[in-house]
Amino acid sequence: MxxxxxxxxxxxxxxxxxxxxxxxxxxxxxxxxxxxxxxxxxxxxxxxxxxxxxxxxxxxxxxxxxxxxxxxxxxxxxxxxxxxxxxxxxxxxxxxxxxxxxxxxxxxxxxxxxxxxxxxxxxxxxxxxxxxxxxxxxxxxxxxxxxxxxxxxxxxxxxxxxxxxxxxxxxxQIGIVPIGYELLPEKFTMPELRLIYEAILGYELDRRNFQRKMLSVGLINRLDEKRKNGAHKAPYLYSFNREKYEEASLGGVHLMPWTH
Amino acid sequence: MxxxxxxxxxxxxxxxxxxxxxxxxxxxxxxxxxxxxxxxxxxxxxxxxxxxxxxxxxxxxxxxxxxxxxxxxxxxxxxxxxxxxxxxxxxxxxxxxxxxxxxxxxxxxxxxxxxxxxxxxxxxxxxxxxxxxxxxxxxxxxxxxxxxxxxxxxxxxxxxxxxxxxxxxxxxQIGIVPIGYELLPEKFTMPELRLIYEAILGYELDRRNFQRKMLSVGLINRLDEKRKNGAHKAPYLYSFNREKYEEASLGGVHLMPWTH
Structure with missing residues (x-):
């Protein structure tokens, strides 16, 4: 084979x-x-x-x-x-x-x-x-x-x-394809997640709305840690709640509910 | 061909x-x-x-x-x-x-x-x-x-x-496949729509919840007309809002938001 x-x-x-x-x-x-x-x-x-x-x-x-x-x-x-x-x-x-x-x-x-x-x-x-x-x-x-x-x-x-x-x-199928979960490393920033959704959807999303609503789905945890990157204001890091994500992949959770 | x-x-x-x-x-x-x-x-x-x-x-x-x-x-x-x-x-x-x-x-x-x-x-x-x-x-x-x-x-x-x-x-893909819209005739009853969703999902749905939430999506209109069927209490007839449905098929509306 x-x-x-x-x-x-x-x-x-x-x-x-x-x-x-x-x-x-x-x-x-x-x-x-x-x-x-x-x-x-x-x-x-x-x-x-x-x-x-x-x-x-x-x-x-x-x-x-x-x-x-x-x-x-x-x-x-x-x-x-x-x-x-x-x-x-x-x-x-x-x-x-x-x-x-x-x-x-x-x-x-x-x-x-x-x-x-x-x-x-x-x-x-x-x-x-x-x-x-x-x-x-x-x-x-x-x-x-x-x-x-x-x-x-x-x-x-x-x-x-x-x-x-x-x-x-x-x-x-944006509500059922775990794009962020599969494409991002274990720790990521909110703008990184948003940029992935924007690239797929083909348009810009409101920063604050995106963050608020994405957190409301309950699949993402904010860590007590920031990305150190010198020039910019250090952004918080997030991680996926892997267990919940696996449940979500069986249906029952819409991964981006507010676009629908 | x-x-x-x-x-x-x-x-x-x-x-x-x-x-x-x-x-x-x-x-x-x-x-x-x-x-x-x-x-x-x-x-x-x-x-x-x-x-x-x-x-x-x-x-x-x-x-x-x-x-x-x-x-x-x-x-x-x-x-x-x-x-x-x-x-x-x-x-x-x-x-x-x-x-x-x-x-x-x-x-x-x-x-x-x-x-x-x-x-x-x-x-x-x-x-x-x-x-x-x-x-x-x-x-x-x-x-x-x-x-x-x-x-x-x-x-x-x-x-x-x-x-x-x-x-x-x-x-x-229940949120994006217009099963009711494609399978039902122009006028239908709420139980008919529910039975289709139940057959696909493989479990029973709560009658009242289904009706309330399905109507809240805004793709269905209640008609001023009832199904005449003798034995049972005559149920109301509904129809799909075809124009809105065609918009929905381009994305942006989840057809059954509460399962997700």
Whole structure:
């Protein structure tokens, strides 16, 4: 299940190594220095960035393929990872783009090569605590990096639309997706939590209202401790009430009740 | 896009007619006589009921395939239809079961017949107003019927788990899925609305609390009209405020705020 091939080798595989027609793409989100970031990778030979993704082994569950790709890219297993949408339109893969990619890997495809057929892609999003992620480079043939959600470079095929749909899904489900809980370290400031919600919602929230209402939900504790950061007035630190959060994840608590 | 084949003909098709490895299954829900119902169909030759579903044409978007199947089964286009989960485990299709099915259709499959390969299935749920659905029978080789959610017959393969996951998804998203709005006719009684919520949540709700809080959301109007039903005390009729509901569907209103 965990066997991996370098890309050129993958593309030279026979049809029966991978599940036909199905790929997996992951929108991996983290929060760092005040902004929401997306992990992207790029083949050095290509001019376009891609979402971490790949194919599904013939004896591998689709969810396990997503977990394998995620674990390989950020070095952590068992992360918060959710299916959010199957990208199943006919026009999402373009044969010319795929041919160009095969060519750049030195592969001359036979007629009916599996990589040139139509693919649908299962979109997953993952919420990662930035400091815990350890980004690995794929045999030095790829570049990998975190990009600001609002300053993404040009993306391959429909990957831009995949990112957009992921954010939109989290926005609609903001009352049940524990974005702050999964993205923040154990101790955090109230502005950090607010910036995450603002990045997902796409608009600014009132500072004082946010703080008051977020505390009223009862999932956050104010600590007797402040962030020491020289220049600014030291802000209080907060932590999540992990036990209550796990209860909340079973339903029954709306994580941001006042937007609804 | 709308071409359909009888089942035996579908199974005799070459690989290049359908997208490999991907099928679609639909959990079609309706509300009738106080209970939530699921639409099931069955091949006469088989002893197990199945969810309405099918394959994806090679030139058809996956969402369009789900819409085509739904339209064929209930006679309505443009229904409330949502992806909810990709069933992508290796063990979900069993070769023996598929062989038996081919055999019953009089098909002796060649080695590597596309139907015998591993399939993943995109699960969709649809919310249908019962009285508007017109169930069609497939060239008299199938049986079709509405079954009570809590009294389902034995289902084919993992279709029981697919129904369960659909209900569980709607339960978790109860604040954003307009179940009452989509399942009820224009005029309805408060107990009818409550029964729908109870069927999804799996527990009873307090009558008076439900009525008071549901009205407080502001999406429902009490009409100056009562349901005439002889035996019982005539209950008031209600209707949805359609304009407000459409606003709500864009976010910003929690449809059942007090469960969270």
């Amino acid at each position: 965990t066997k991996r091939y370098p890309t050129a080798e993958v593309l030279a595989q026979a049809n029966d190594t991978f599940l036909d027609s199905v790929s997996v793409d992951c929108v991996i989100l983290a929060f760092h220095q005040g902004s929401l970031k997306v992990l992207l990778n790029k083949f050095k030979i290509s001019d376009k960035w891609m979402l971490p993704g790949g194919f599904v082994h013939i004896d591998e569950n689709v969810d396990d393929a997503a977990n394998r790709i995620l674990k390989f890219r950020v070095g952590i297993a068992d992360l918060y990872l959710k299916q959010f949408h199957l990208f199943g339109n006919c026009d999402r893969t373009r044969k010319e783009e795929s041919l160009k990619m095969l060519d750049s890997w030195g592969i001359t495809p036979e007629n009916g090569h599996w990589f040139l057929k139509r693919f649908v892609s299962m979109g997953y999003y993952a919420l990662v605590e930035y400091s815990k992620a350890s980004i690995s480079i794929d045999e030095s043939v790829e570049e990998v990096g975190w990009y600001d959600l609002d300053k993404l470079p040009e993306l391959y095929a429909d990957h831009g639309a995949i990112v957009e749909k992921a954010i939109n899904t989290i926005r609609i | 709308t071409k359909r084949y009888p089942t035996a003909e579908v199974l005799a098709q070459a690989n290049d007619t359908f997208l490999d490895s991907v099928s679609v299954d639909c959990v079609i829900l309706a509300f009738h006589q106080g209970s939530l119902k699921v639409l099931l169909n069955k091949f006469k030759i088989s002893d197990k009921w199945m969810l309405p579903g099918g394959f994806v044409h090679i030139d058809e978007n996956v969402d369009d395939a789900a819409n085509r199947i739904l339209k064929f089964r209930v006679g309505i286009a443009d229904l409330y239809l949502k992806q909810f989960h990709l069933f992508g485990n290796c063990d979900r299709t069993r070769k023996e079961e598929s062989l038996k099915m081919l055999d019953s259709w009089g098909i002796t499959p060649e080695n590597g017949h596309w139907f015998l390969k591993r399939f993943v299935s995109m699960g969709y749920y649809a919310l249908v107003e019962y009285s508007k659905a017109s169930i069609s029978i497939d060239e008299s080789v199938e049986e079709v019927g509405w079954y009570d959610l809590d009294k389902l017959p034995e289902l084919y393969a993992d279709h029981g788990a697919i129904v369960e996951k659909a209900i569980n998804t709607i339960r978790i």
